[in-house]
Amino acid sequence: MRYEYAQVSIKNINSGAITELFNAELPKVLENIADDNTKPDAPREIRLIIKIKPTKDRAQAATEISVVTKLAPIKPHEGSITFSLEEDGVKAYTIADMDQPELENIRHIGGGK
16 A cells, blocks of 8 residues: 655644644633633643654654643632521521611620621
8 A cells, every 4th residue: 555645834733733722722721711700811731742752763753732721710609698696506607688677686706797
């Protein structure tokens, strides 16, 4: 069997895998940039890795292409909880409804109301 050879380029190495991997990862980066829950100016990365492992006689090489994508993490959401000391132990409360009236008959830890 006779093969036709082409000089290696970024377009044809591993049958165009670099283009396929990049095209698969770019939408993830764009979605992450558009996500309001991430820091808008955090850098994102698409890292393409090409490994070339020559044979001992240096006549050929095995190639491997992989991708590592680094997205901006989701921003932490800050809030608060209130502790109270009750007969059956310490309890934690959060505001379930901003219009909720104050809880009655609760001894807050830390000297608060």
